Amino acid sequence: MRQSITLAFAATLMLWVSACSQFNNRGTIDKPFIGSSNTTNLSFDKIELTDSSTTLYGVIHFHPGWWVRLSGSSAIVANGNKYPVISFDGITPDEQITMPEAGVLRFTMNFPPIPSTVNCIDFTEDTPDGWAIWDIDLTGTDNPDKYMADMPAKLRDIDPDGMFPPMEFKFDTTTVRVHVMGYRPEMGDKLSWGGSILCTVR
Numbered sequence: 001m002r003q004s005i006t007l008a009f010a011a012t013l014m015l016w017v018s019a020c021s022q023f024n025n026r027g028t029i030d031k032p033f034i035g036s037s038n039t040t041n042l043s044f045d046k047i048e049l050t051d052s053s054t055t056l057y058g059v060i061h062f063h064p065g066w067w068v069r070l071s072g073s074s075a076i077v078a079n080g081n082k083y084p085v086i087s088f089d090g091i092t093p094d095e096q097i098t099m100p101e102a103g104v105l106r107f108t109m110n111f112p113p114i115p116s117t118v119n120c121i122d123f124t125e126d127t128p129d130g131w132a133i134w135d136i137d138l139t140g141t142d143n144p145d146k147y148m149a150d151m152p153a154k155l156r157d158i159d160p161d162g163m164f165p166p167m168e169f170k171f172d173t174t175t176v177r178v179h180v181m182g183y184r185p186e187m188g189d190k191l192s193w194g195g196s197i198l199c200t201v202r
Contacts, residue, residue, distance in 0.1 A: 026049040026116065026138070027048070027049065028046055028047070028048050028049075029046065029047045029049070029137070029138055029139075029140050030045070030046050030140075031045065031046070032044060032046075032047055032136050032137050032138065032140075032142075033136075033137040033142040034133050034134070034135060034136050034137070035120075035134050035135025035136075035182045036133075036134050036135065036182050036183075036187070037131075037132065037133040037134065038131065038132050038133075038187065038188075039131045039132075039133075040061075041060055041061055041062050041068070041131070042058060042059070042060055042131045042133065043058070043059050043061075043133075044056050044057060044058055044059070044123075044133070044136065045057045045058075045059050045106075047136070047138065049113075049114070049138065050113065051113055052113055053086070053110050053111065053112065053113055054076065054083070054110070054111040054112065054113055054114050054121075055108055055109070055110050055111070056076070056108065056109045056111070056123065057106070057107075057108050058091075058106070058107050058108065058109060059104065059105070059106050060099070060104070060105040060106075060107075061103060061104055062099045062103060062105070063099060063103060064099050064100065064101045064102065064103045065098060065099060065101075066098070066099050067096040067097060067098050067099065068096075068097050068099060068105070069094065069095065069096050069097065070088075070091055070093055070094075070097075070107075070125065070131075071093060071094060071125035071126060071127050071130050072085070072088075072093035072094045073085075073125065073126040073127065074093070074109060074123070074124065074125050074126060074130075075111070075123075075124055075126050076111050076114070076121045076122065076123055076124075077121060077122040077123075077124065078114045078115070078118040078121045078122075079115070079117070079118055082126075083111045083112045083114060084111070085109050085110070085111055086110045086111060086112065087109075087110045088107060088108070088109055088110075089107060089108045089109075089110075090105075090106060090107030090108060091105065091107035118138060119137070119138055119139050120135050120136055120137050120138055120139075120142075121136050121138065122134045122135065122136065123136060132186075132187075134182070134184065134186075134187070135182065148181075150181055150182075151181060
């Protein structure tokens with residue numbers, strides 16, 4: 001009987017360790033590298049990964065006195081799995097927040113823990129026009145030139161002095177081919193700036 005109890009305890013302990021091992025306290029990633037984003041207003045100063053939670057330290061830069069709003073449906077996506085936000089600190093979700101005089105607003109968002117096998121995550125407000133940041137590195141070793149291998153070879157070694165024809169002041173039309181490195185379908189099919197659509201991705 002004692003041997004059976006011992007074996008049962010050992011099996012239970014192994015299952016517990018196995019369950020816990022998928023969430024690994026990897027500590028803090030300062031200034032995580034990102035692959036791409038649809039905004040320059042939101043960034044993350046730090047990410048804390050523990051066995052019990054994932055905490056994003058957000059920073060919003062915007063015009064003082066103007067308002068911003070962060071969706072309460074915000075989530076992180078890891079390996080295709082969505083983890084909805086659990087709580088906010090320093091900002092009230094779904095409410096218009098007036099930017100302080102410094103034009104900087106700092107806050108934190110808490111999410112469930114993610115498996116230790118995850119090397120990068122996406123952030124999304126999960127709304128049609130919400131802020132999104134893709135490929136947020138969790139290893140602290142990501143290479144900012146990782147997309148260069150995807151760039152067409154003929155574009156890598158262009159002589160800047162011979163790229164463009166001489167400037168002429170006249171009205172005309174032209175075709176510009178844009179190569180978006182790290183593009184993913186969830187980024188949408190339009191490239192816009194200041195509310196104006198510059199081109200459609202095809």
